[in-house]
Amino acid sequence: MKISGICGSLRKNSWNNILLKIVLNKIAKNKKINTEIINVSNFPLYNADIESIKTPEDVIQAKSKIQKSDLIIFSSPAYNGSYSGVMKNIVDWLSRSPQVLPDKNALVIGCTPGMSGTLLGYTHLNQLLFGLGVNVLSQPRILVSSINKKLDTDGNLIDEDLELLIEKSVETILDKITF
Numbered sequence: 001m002k003i004s005g006i007c008g009s010l011r012k013n014s015w016n017n018i019l020l021k022i023v024l025n026k027i028a029k030n031k032k033i034n035t036e037i038i039n040v041s042n043f044p045l046y047n048a049d050i051e052s053i054k055t056p057e058d059v060i061q062a063k064s065k066i067q068k069s070d071l072i073i074f075s076s077p078a079y080n081g082s083y084s085g086v087m088k089n090i091v092d093w094l095s096r097s098p099q100v101l102p103d104k105n106a107l108v109i110g111c112t113p114g115m116s117g118t119l120l121g122y123t124h125l126n127q128l129l130f131g132l133g134v135n136v137l138s139q140p141r142i143l144v145s146s147i148n149k150k151l152d153t154d155g156n157l158i159d160e161d162l163e164l165l166i167e168k169s170v171e172t173i174l175d176k177i178t179f
Contacts, residue, residue, distance in 0.1 A: 002035075002036075002069045003069060003070060003072075003073065004069040005038065006062075006072060006090060007075050007076070008077060008086045008090065015148070016111055019142070019147065020075035020109070022155075023142065026166055026167065038065050039062075040058070040086075051096060062094065071104075071177050072107075073108075074107070076122075076125055077121065078112060078116060078119075079121070082121050082124045083124055083128075084121070091129070101134050102132065102133030105134075107137045107140075107142075108125050111142075111143070111144035112144070116145060117144055118143055122143055126138075137176055139176070141169075144162060150162045
């Protein structure tokens, strides 16, 4: 069993990467499921000229990992009322031939130090993935506002409500995905 995560932020101490790690670690503890975060930090900006010469090796490796995954968790910040440009670039590369996204199960999560909980970015990214033929789970919803107040300086959860939300969400994820 394999569940992979992709983070739409390249920031070194990205809140969304921390949230993704927390969720994947909880999944790995509940069942014997392999989890990993797919490194997309070296994806160039999508450019058909680059693709026509040779698809970058990092993109090829990411596609291979996605093909072997039973669920992909996309964790993205919200910028200017939508998902990040980094996430759009990732999806642009992954949607190119050979396609690996159609019929894949996916979940979109996100967090922000602001109050929105990334709701608009979550909605837009769900629409994009759905349009590409991805089976996007509508539940659970892990959209976290004020994330900077819910983690300590080492990235550990200190908010009991968020801890409970993630635990219940992991149960829902494992119940919804047929392995």
